Amino acid sequence: MPSLILTAVVRIFFVIMLVGSLWVLLRGHNEPGGGFIGGLVGAAGFSVLALALGVEAARRALVLHPVVLMGAGLAVAFASGVPGILTDGSFLTHQWGTLAGVKLGTTIVFDLGVYMVVVGGVLSFMFRLYAEDAV
């Protein structure tokens, strides 16, 4: 049962949770955080949206189909392991470098992949459960 208060604040909540999830994702570089937790927060954001405005609205907000997101995330995570094969000699050997003073590594690509897999995976369950609930 969508309540007026929830529908009113959900858009703000959604944006805050999405930004928060990205912050958690990037924070995982040096401190507790990372793709999995960030992904859960992001998925929670979309779930709140689905709860308040219906599954269709949440699907529109996600743009991609959750399974496509999951597949793309797995592909991104996979791709982050490939440089290891090309240089050092093993899959997932991560590479580090500095670009214009910012320290970068392929681990962030891996984390991004995990983030996408988690958002896609959780939402493909959530949307289905919510959708069936409404019927």
Next chain:
Amino acid sequence: MTLVYAITIAAYVGCGLYMMLSRHVVRMILGLTLLTNGAIFLIFFSGRIGSSMPPVIPQGSDALSADAANALPQALVLTAIVIGFALTAFAIALALKAYRSLGTLDVREMKAAEALGAPDAPSSSQTVTNHG
């Protein structure tokens, strides 16, 4: 302290096992989560509870300090939690689907699969239509 840990784990596993023996699917899933948690605690305590220093190599050094915490059980526990989470989600979705299509969550009444080609099953039309 070891005894307290042991009793905690035993309580988790015992409750989980008891609930898994239930004929009701929802109780079975709850029991499963309890059992998973028992196993996760067991891994965690197998790694020994000692130091709580983060296992991070200090700057300028190239080895862990001697009193750093053991990082491996935490990695294992995290993996196990993630997997347990995914499987529980799947089990709940499956149970919901079962309730919708079978109309019951009592395992005694779930016989749709058994009915296919069972020795005494009447050769009803259901036997044929249920296949892909």
Next chain:
Amino acid sequence: MADATALLVLWPVLIPIATAALTAALWKSPVAQRRVGLASLALLLVASLALVWAVIDEGVIAKQFGAWAAPFGISFVADPLSAAMIAISGILAFAVGIFALSDIKERHERAGFHPLFHGLLAGVNGAFLTGDIFNLYVWFEVMLITTLGLLVVQRGRAQIDGALKYAAMNLFGTILFLIAVALLYGATGTLNMADLARILPQMEMSPGLTASALLFLAAFGIKAGVFPLFFWLPASYHTAPIAIAALFAGLLTKVGVYAAFRVFTLMFEMEGGALREIVAVVAALTMITGVFGAAIQWNVRRILSFHIISQIGYMLMGLAIATPVAIAGAVFYIVHHIIVKANLFLLAGAIKHAAGTDDLRKAGGLLKSHPWLAVLFLIPALSLAGIPPLSGFWAKFLVIDASLRVEAWWLAAVALGVGALTLFSMSKIWMEAFWKKPVLVRATPRTVPVAFVVPIALLGAVTLTIGLFADPFVEYARTATAMLVDPTDYIAAVFPGEAPVRTVEYPAATQGAIE
């Protein structure tokens, strides 16, 4: 570019993972998924065969994930046993992939058939290749969740019922596995199998280790479908679409058997305690219950499901006897059985397609309408029953011969009796589906699609090859066993250039007792 030979160990896992990702990303277009899937299966087959070739050539190959040194990183190891399993599952996956072209409908593809199928292959290959016991648990879970997904791509009542029963028992099994790993880690402080193989022989069997060993046995027993733990198998396998059921029948239970062989040769000894007696009794009861369970069924796929169980008994028999001869026999048995059992499931699909039903009471007359199907059925059916010169004869011969050598007469007698009863079940399918006059007369006979016949013929050819030219295969099984019994090569591959005694320091926290 890195050392290409060592990288061969990674491809059998990386190819299916990449394919699963790609096919999921191509969610909108089943046609594209199908093309990518088939190309990847061909690639996987080539990679698998290349791996066997390399292992024959160079012995055990090991590779560390992420270049973290063992025992801290995850090792992937291909010894002759795991290489053989990889090759067989590569062949099987290719055959099933062709079969799926006609068998899997678009609604199955819309339910995620392709990503799940390749995810399952990644799980199976990962379980065969990993050299880390916790990583083995992870691959088991990958297998479990993709299996559950595949069981419900067909969304009928029977499928959901079957999946629920499968889930209940197997989820419980993986938790037992997890507890066993925890106890093992608590006792030894390491999870790398090669490392455990160095440490465990020097340790006393403490109560914790004994509990761990028994829990491993129970967990793999559930996965393999042995005597008191097999109920999930005949409750679920016959509900899935044929291509999926064939892959399950060929691979899933055998992963459990493989894990049991790996753990109970590399890490724990079969000698100590009552372990051998337990496994021997379980093996005998598994053979008997499986074959009797099959005898009263009328659904082709249910008959075959029960036969999986009885055949698992033969493999366990090898583990129970635990002489090198017996283990070699069991290894040969696993390889032969994966091909034969999957082929029988594919044939069950062809029978169902040709007769319109897989209830034997309603089928009939296929000998007249599809004579070549009858011939193709006879190859795996007689092989399963152990008729010479087919592969099943050599497999049974090796295992029973080994049991006679240690004078386990009763075990040999059970194995022979069960073999005769297997022949009964196979001739039942033959009599009812092929020989008997058709119950319902059709005006136009149904034709079986080419995509069904090609994989059945391919797997039949593999069975014939193993049967007629058994010598190199037996020889290979002996080499694999020699490596299993004496893990020196395995350890040396994981720890190159290191003395057999461990030199790596534990993190301090693992050494202190629990306060």
